[in-house]
Amino acid sequence: MQEREKSAGILRENEQWIPGGVVSLNRKSDPNICFVRGKGSKVFDIDGNGYIDYQAGFAASFLGHNDDDVNAAVEATLKDQHLLMGAGPTALEGEFAKLFIESVPYAEKLQITTTGSEATYHAIRIARTVTKRRHIIVMQGGYNGWHNDVACNVISTLDDVGPYTSPGEYPFDSLSAGVPKEHSNLVHIINYNDLESVKYVIGKYDVACILLEPILQNIGMVKPQEGYLQGLRTLADQNGFLLIFDEVKTGFRHALGGYQSLCGVVPDLSTFGKAIANGYPLGVIAGKQKYMDYFVHPEKENRVMIAGTYNAFPLTTAAAIATLKKLRSAEYDVYGHVEKLGSRLESGYMEIFSKLGRSFYVARQGSAFCVYFMDHAPVNYHDVLTSHDFALDVKYRKLLIENGIFNFPAAIKQGSISYAHSLEDIEMTLEATEKVVKLL
Numbered sequence: 001m002q003e004r005e006k007s008a009g010i011l012r013e014n015e016q017w018i019p020g021g022v023v024s025l026n027r028k029s030d031p032n033i034c035f036v037r038g039k040g041s042k043v044f045d046i047d048g049n050g051y052i053d054y055q056a057g058f059a060a061s062f063l064g065h066n067d068d069d070v071n072a073a074v075e076a077t078l079k080d081q082h083l084l085m086g087a088g089p090t091a092l093e094g095e096f097a098k099l100f101i102e103s104v105p106y107a108e109k110l111q112i113t114t115t116g117s118e119a120t121y122h123a124i125r126i127a128r129t130v131t132k133r134r135h136i137i138v139m140q141g142g143y144n145g146w147h148n149d150v151a152c153n154v155i156s157t158l159d160d161v162g163p164y165t166s167p168g169e170y171p172f173d174s175l176s177a178g179v180p181k182e183h184s185n186l187v188h189i190i191n192y193n194d195l196e197s198v199k200y201v202i203g204k205y206d207v208a209c210i211l212l213e214p215i216l217q218n219i220g221m222v223k224p225q226e227g228y229l230q231g232l233r234t235l236a237d238q239n240g241f242l243l244i245f246d247e248v249k250t251g252f253r254h255a256l257g258g259y260q261s262l263c264g265v266v267p268d269l270s271t272f273g274k275a276i277a278n279g280y281p282l283g284v285i286a287g288k289q290k291y292m293d294y295f296v297h298p299e300k301e302n303r304v305m306i307a308g309t310y311n312a313f314p315l316t317t318a319a320a321i322a323t324l325k326k327l328r329s330a331e332y333d334v335y336g337h338v339e340k341l342g343s344r345l346e347s348g349y350m351e352i353f354s355k356l357g358r359s360f361y362v363a364r365q366g367s368a369f370c371v372y373f374m375d376h377a378p379v380n381y382h383d384v385l386t387s388h389d390f391a392l393d394v395k396y397r398k399l400l401i402e403n404g405i406f407n408f409p410a411a412i413k414q415g416s417i418s419y420a421h422s423l424e425d426i427e428m429t430l431e432a433t434e435k436v437v438k439l440l
Contacts, residue, residue, distance in 0.1 A: 064420020141381030
């Protein structure tokens with residue numbers, strides 16, 4: 001058992017000044033670990049323990065912690081005294097925008113935000129302005145940010161949302177108090193991979209948009225069934241609502257052009273974050289010019305506001321430029337490297353978990369993965385909720401932490417391989433996993 005007395009002390013100290021002791025309560029866990037340093041594929045806590053890390057800042061550190069090239073770009077910008085000016089355009093934001101548009105073939109224009117939540121907020125506003133409609137559709141088990149319209153229905157219980165039904169929708173299971181009922185009346189929650197429920201909702205309400213992660217990666221790794229995303233595109237075109245892909249987690253981790261470039265389905269708008277700046281705080285809303293230009297619409301009643309003192313903050317924009325350049329470089333072959341590591345981890349898991357004597361399924365897309373204790377690939381959140389062994393999952397994760405492998409100690413959280421991981425890291429992870437499976 002690793003000692004974590006200093007971590008516990010930091011939490012107790014913080015609780016005197018911060019409700020819960022952590023400024024983002026999604027980071028609070030059991031065990032609570034105070035990390036003080038990260039480099040490459042490793043993280044280290046205040047008690048001196050080291051871990052091979054698959055949490056990666058909730059999947060943000062795609063190149064690895066403190067990537068030398070990204071940090072060098074930030075340091076150079078700081079040395080140039082290029083910080084917050086607060087007026088006028090900057091060359092950095094233009095350079096980033098050009099690189100982004102060249103990388104994401106379906107995007108025509110973009111705006112930069114500080115977080116992914118802000119980007120999804122703007123996307124919904126554009127959709128409501130374009131369509132003159134108010135209702136939106138989101139996924140049970142999807143996470144699209146903290147704002148009122150979408151802070152709902154991620155890790156719900158059956159008591160909260162009821163049993164599986166199709167076609168149909170589920171109750172608004174708010175993640176927060178203080179959300180007015182008027183918001184929940186306009187938000188319709190359905191299960192992923194369920195086109196019939198989309199038809200059901202659009203038959204009852206004037207829908208402005210459907211907003212979804214193209215792969216559900218906040219409940220592990222739930223992939224689209226064949227024809228599902230294309231079916232959404234068809235329904236959007238036929239019924240006049242916007243299709244919005246939330247690629248905050250999938251974008252740039254799975255492909256330079258986002259998951260949309262892999263599935264070949266063109267959304268009207270997309271949002272990005274996390275891996276786009278290797279963990280520095282930057283988000284993007286991008287899409288078709290005819291929709292993005294609503295930010296500068298000549299008519300006030302149709303002009304969508306975008307503002308933010310820290311939008312395209314020079315240090316984070318420099319980090320994003322350096323990240324995109326590295327992802328685009330054939331010299332580094334980032335996507336080939338992480339695919340090789342992901343494939344080895346998956347095959348090793350398959351061999352190890354087959355000895356467990358329990359049902360399991362290894363879900364993976366490139367560098368992102370999740371081990372489910374169920375006997376098939378998950379189709380939607382209700383499938384996970386009723387098929388997966390949540391208690392075993394938590395026990396498995398806690399034992400891995402005690403053996404020097406860190407992924408967030410809560411069930412069905414995605415694991416993330418970084419470019420900084422090595423084949424040796426993967427083999428050490430598999431050795432620890434085999435040890436843990438014997439204990440399970």
